[in-house]
Amino acid sequence: MSEGETLNITRLPFQPLPSVVPPDSYDAHRSKQTPLVIDNGSTNLRFGFATSSTPRTGLNVVAKYKERRTNKPLLLFGEGIEAESGAKAQAKTPWEGDVLLNFDALENALDYAFIHLGIDTPTVDHPVIMTERLSSPLHSRALTSELMFEQYAVPSLAYCVDSVMSFYHNNIPSPPIPFTSDGLVVSFNSASTSVIPLLNGKGIMSHAKRIPWGATQATEFLLKLVQLKYPTFPTRVTTAQTSWMLQNFCEFAIDYPALLRELKDPLKLRASERIVQFPFILPVIEEKTEEELARIAERKKEQGRKLQEIAAKSRMEKLVQKESDLQHLLSLRERREEESKKDWAATLQEEGFENDAALDGAIKKLESNLKRARKKEADGEDMEDEPPSFPLIDVPDADLDEDGLKEKKKQRLLRAGYEARERARKEKEREREEREAEERKEEEERDRDLAGWATKLRKEHDVRSLQSYSFSERKSIVLTALTDRKSAASQARMKSIANLAADERVPKKRRKNGGEDMFGADDADWQIYRKINTTAPSSDEEDDYANLQTVEQKLLAYDPTFTAEHTHASLSSQRSALMQAFRPEYAEGDVEGKTRIHLNVERWRVPEAWFQPSMAGVDSAGLGEVIQTVLARFTDTEKGRLVKNVFVTGGPSQIPNLLPRLNATLRPILPPEMPLDIVRAADPVLDAWRGMADFARTDELKRVGVTKAEYEEWGGERIKRWWGGNWNASVPI
């Protein structure tokens, strides 16, 4: 296809096997108490010492898997799970959405982190700063603290909110100026999106809000849309592939309604699509060459011939057998002349015949059989029966005896049958002649005036297709009416069924005599089944359709302007241009085409769910509305300070067009003279970790962390309240 060059086809990326990364050497940090920074994210775990500039990252999944072949238990983390295909089924993640629930998995993940940092001391002797979710449930926090303090014996542990630290990193003041920035942080996480206001460098956690829509929900939404669009897609689409599609093809629409109106046009729809080509296997077609085909035909003919020979042989044998039987019986009859009566009766019994007549009958039958068979062999076609004679029919009944009467009846039946057969044969011949005459006439007409004939036939075709269409329409209307319980048609149906079941049909008189139901005696009774049987197709429609087909065949064969497109079948299944642009159809044998996914409207529809979660069934306010709610709780001056620095961070914030969209959403709800400025984090994915590392290098960390002694006194839930941490169960410093 020439369109191949202009189509935007992207192949699904091939995932290479992960490579083993050796753990770091611990020497740099031994006995130095460098703070350990752990960004515990729903998707990725990022960890490292505060002195490094980048963290080590790994997917936050753990799999405990027993390899079947060698029966060795394995513990795999992160990308390592890709190395073993069976392990993917056993993968467990510590997070369930936004809440830390599986602490076995967390323990294994932290083990991996510490092993790869090279720690080999009896305790993890570094102050730790770790992230937790906005207003994380106390259960999660308690168990995490317990894990850290009891299992790993860290000296102190501080919790923070990742997005605030990312904000800190991007607005870091040079010391000794303290951190007093204002701003509105919009954090895009895997399972939620949060809005956190900051004033004077302090997070106002009580006014923060969280939307339960994040990258995982968006991926699921996209997967569902793709599955609905391609219900018969040959391969399974995994979540990893869907999230790759989300990251590479989806973008925010700056004005969603305007965009939809633009996409209404099928041409624009096609222009906007991106095609993802999934891996496919070409079927191996065995091309039989000419010789092979000829050979196969030969073989079939051979087999046919052999069968025929076998049949002929068996027939011959039977014939011979019959002849010998005949001979035997004939000789038997001759013996009758010789033997006495009693002996004759005994002989007959031996042979299995009751009396003379039976013997004679058998002989006669055999003779006629033989004659026929002989003739068949000679001619090779069915013998025409000579008109058998029925002599007894004309003889009046009175003259015949019992046997004769029976004979006469038999002959009468035979004659009737014979005459009926003759009649049928004559009819068939007549019909054949008529049909031939008609065809000849049509041929002449066609030869004379092709155009005229074509138009006449076309008109007939139109009429019939209309008829057929209206029949099928009528049928479908009737069927749909019958499925609806309240319609008149189904009520009539129920009435007829009830009538049938009721006893009133049996008149009183008959009831006295023992009340038999006389349904069915009258032929009209069976019509009732037409009314109550909802699924029987009307035979009229089938005939009509068959007629339509024949007309179409004729037109197709002789009229050059009538093509396959004009046939009724193709007209009725024509898809609109819009549907064709939305989901292009490929030909039946096009394996490559059938494993393609066309993304057009979904590219904007999925990210739009961030601003309208009700599109995907989540009953929550969208991002624009939530920001408005959060801002409403502040005074105007504070609002001004907040919107001057709207900060966007988190992995999903990398979807294109987010900033212009936010601008378009926020600008109308603010007073026109208020300056609005939206920035994205320099590195939306890693800046949270970097902010934590920056903070850890300052002295402040000592103040905000919970020490082991404090943990033992307070328990795992209480933390210190500081500008970057949560407020629930917190104690002011």
Place this chain on the structure above:
Amino acid sequence: MPPKGSTKRRLAANDDGSAASTPTLAEQFSYLHQPRPFKNPHYTKNVNRRTKNLKTVLTQERERERAERERIRLEKEGNMDTDGQAPEQNPADDLPTYSSIEAPPSVLPPGRYCDITGLEGPYTDPATGLRYHDKSIYELIKGLSATAAKDYLAARGVNPIVK
């Protein structure tokens, strides 16, 4: 089993694999048998650590929060002045919890979008409840099976119980 992968405790690099087979990639990744000296051997797994259901955790939170509020309120009432001053706002109201910071439901009217194509969907099919963009899409909807129609509705979050 010899330690896998790189140097551990600055030991000389060991020869790989005890048997003739080199460890598979998965085995190289596995850290099941790597020593973890930093773990406290005396720490017994807290029974409480059984992975709890998300629902139970959240209900527990809610209960705790309610009890906390009650407690603070009673305390405040105890300390209230006798001249009937209005009590200060419960400071516990200010404390955010996991459920309290959840976004409220939307007050904006929901947009009407076609369930099949995603374009504008001003019309609704009375039989299935699906929204559609125009006539041709409606033809498609007429031909959908009941399960397919239900799937489309489920994507929008509408779950018809009886249909």
